[in-house]
Amino acid sequence: MPLIVQKYGGTSVGNLDRIRNVAKRIAKRAETGDNIVVVVSAMTGETDRLIQLAQKITSRPNHREMDMLLSTGERVTIALLAMTLQEMGWPAQSFTGRQVGIVTDNVHSQARIEEIQADRLRDALSKKIIPVVAGFQGINRNSDVTTLGRGGSDTTAVALAAALKADLCEIYTDVDGVYTTDPNIVSNARRMHKISYEEMLEMASLGAKVLQTRSVEFAMKYRVPVCVRTSFYDRPGTLVTEEDVEMEQELVSGITYDKNQAKVTLVGVPDRPGIASTIFEAISKENVNVDMIIQNVGQAGLTDLSFTVPQTDAVQAKTLLTELSEEIGVAEVLVTENIAKVSIVGVGMRSHTGVAAKTFTSLAAEGINIMMISTSEIKISCVIESKYTELAVRTLHDAFELGADRPPAKEPA
Numbered sequence: 001m002p003l004i005v006q007k008y009g010g011t012s013v014g015n016l017d018r019i020r021n022v023a024k025r026i027a028k029r030a031e032t033g034d035n036i037v038v039v040v041s042a043m044t045g046e047t048d049r050l051i052q053l054a055q056k057i058t059s060r061p062n063h064r065e066m067d068m069l070l071s072t073g074e075r076v077t078i079a080l081l082a083m084t085l086q087e088m089g090w091p092a093q094s095f096t097g098r099q100v101g102i103v104t105d106n107v108h109s110q111a112r113i114e115e116i117q118a119d120r121l122r123d124a125l126s127k128k129i130i131p132v133v134a135g136f137q138g139i140n141r142n143s144d145v146t147t148l149g150r151g152g153s154d155t156t157a158v159a160l161a162a163a164l165k166a167d168l169c170e171i172y173t174d175v176d177g178v179y180t181t182d183p184n185i186v187s188n189a190r191r192m193h194k195i196s197y198e199e200m201l202e203m204a205s206l207g208a209k210v211l212q213t214r215s216v217e218f219a220m221k222y223r224v225p226v227c228v229r230t231s232f233y234d235r236p237g238t239l240v241t242e243e244d245v246e247m248e249q250e251l252v253s254g255i256t257y258d259k260n261q262a263k264v265t266l267v268g269v270p271d272r273p274g275i276a277s278t279i280f281e282a283i284s285k286e287n288v289n290v291d292m293i294i295q296n297v298g299q300a301g302l303t304d305l306s307f308t309v310p311q312t313d314a315v316q317a318k319t320l321l322t323e324l325s326e327e328i329g330v331a332e333v334l335v336t337e338n339i340a341k342v343s344i345v346g347v348g349m350r351s352h353t354g355v356a357a358k359t360f361t362s363l364a365a366e367g368i369n370i371m372m373i374s375t376s377e378i379k380i381s382c383v384i385e386s387k388y389t390e391l392a393v394r395t396l397h398d399a400f401e402l403g404a405d406r407p408p409a410k411e412p413a
C-alpha cells in the first residue's frame with residue numbers, strides 16, 4: 001500500500017471547523033487503503049502570538065526557553081486533530097517531535113535535523129494507527145526541545161517522508177500550488193504544474209515561503225516527490241520533482257521577494273588581509289546568515305563593507321560588530337532595516353543573456369533604485385527600498401510576461 005505524508009499548515013488548522021475539514025480529507029484518503037502520516041503546524045497566528053508574549057518579558061529571550069515555548073503551538077493542534085479523527089472512528093494518535101525520534105543539532109530556533117529514529121512511527125503504521133505528528137520541533141542530544149526555524153513543519157514532513165521512504169509528501173496550504181510569484185501580491189500570477197527541485201530551492205531560499213528552504217533540500221537529496229496543494233478545494237497542485245524534458249523551459253520561471261532583510265555597513269574598515277575573515281567568522285559563530293557582500297575600493301588603507309543579514313538577526317549582528325569594531329579599528333557600524341530583496345529565478349537563464357539588463361531597465365522605469373545586486377547562473381537578486389517591494393514584483397512579473405489569464409484560487413472567506 002502506498003505511504004503518503006500529508007502536512008497541514010497553520011491556516012488549514014486555524015479553527016475547529018478547519019480541523020474537521022482536514023480530518024475529513026485524511027479519512028477520505030485512509031478509506032482508499034493508503035497509509036498516512038500527518039504532520040501539522042500550530043494554528044494560524046499562534047507562533048507569532050507566543051513570540052510576542054516572550055517579547056513582553058525580554059527583548060533577547062533565551063533561545064532554549066524560546067524553543068520550549070514555541071513548540072507548544074504544534075502540541076495543541078496534534079491533540080485536537082487526533083481527537084477529531086478518533087471521534088470519526090479512526091485510530092489516530094498524536095506524537096511530539098521527540099516521540100517520533102527527530103534528533104537535531106543544538107542550534108536553538110534554527111536547528112537542523114541530524115537523524116530520525118522512526119521505529120515508533122513504523123510501529124504505529126503497522127498497527128494501522130494514523131500518526132499525527134507535531135511539525136517544526138525535535139530534540140537535541142541533551143534531550144532539550146529544539147525548533148527548526150519559521151515554516152519548519154514543511155521540513156518535518158519531507159524529512160519524515162524521506163526517513164519512511166514514502167511515495168509522496170503532500171504539503172497542504174492556503175494557496176493551490178506554487179505560483180510564478182506570490183499570488184497574494186500579483187493577482188494574475190500563474191500556477192505551475194511542475195517545478196524542478198533546483199528552481200524550487202532557489203525560489204524558497206529567495207523568499208517564496210510556500211515551502212521552507214530546508215524542506216526542499218531534503219526533498220532534493222532524498223528524491224522525495226512533493227506536491228503543494230490547498231486543503232480547501234480538490235485541485236491538483238504543483239509537483240516538485242526532478243527536472244525533466246516536459247518541464248516548461250521558461251527563461252524566467254518566477255519572481256520572489258524577501259522583506260526579512262537588513263543591510264549592515266561597516267565604515268572605515270582597515271584594508272588588510274585577515275580583517276574580513278575576523279568579521280565573518282564572528283558573525284557565523286552566532287549563527288547569523290550573511291547573504292550579499294559588497295566591499296568598496298579602498299582609499300588610504302580604509303574601505304567600507306556592506307552585507308545583508310536576516311532582519312530578525314540585525315540587532316544581534318549590530319551588538320556583536322560594535323564590540324568587535326573597537327578591537328579591529330572600524331569607525332562605525334550602520335544598520336538599515338527598510339530594505340527588501342527582489343529576485344528573478346529561472347533555469348533558462350543559464351543559456352540566455354539579457355535578463356539582467358531587462359531587470360534593471362524595468363526597475364529604473366518605475367524609479368526604483370537598486371542598492372545591491374547579486375547573480376548566479378539561475379537567479380538575479382536586487383536589494384531595494386522595502387516600500388517598493390510590491391511594485392517591483394509586479395513590474396518584473398509583467399516585464400517577463402509571467403501572468404495568467406485567470407486569477408488564482410483563494411481560500412474561502
Ligand code: ADP
Pocket residue numbers: 008009010011012041151172173174175177178179180181182183184207208209210211254
Ligand atoms: P502554511 O501556513 O500553510 O505553511 P505559508 O504562509 O507558510 O503557509 O505559505 C503559503 C504562502 O506562501 C501563501 O499564502 C503565499 O502568500 C506565499 N507565497 C509566496 N510566494 C509564493 C509562490 N511563489 N507561490 C505560492 N505561494 C507563495
Ligand code: ASP
Pocket residue numbers: 009010041042047048073135136149150151152153154
Ligand atoms: N508554527 C511554525 C511557524 O509558524 C512552523 C510552521 O508553521 O511551519 O513558523
Ligand code: MG
Pocket residue numbers: 009151154209210211212
Ligand atoms: Mg509555511
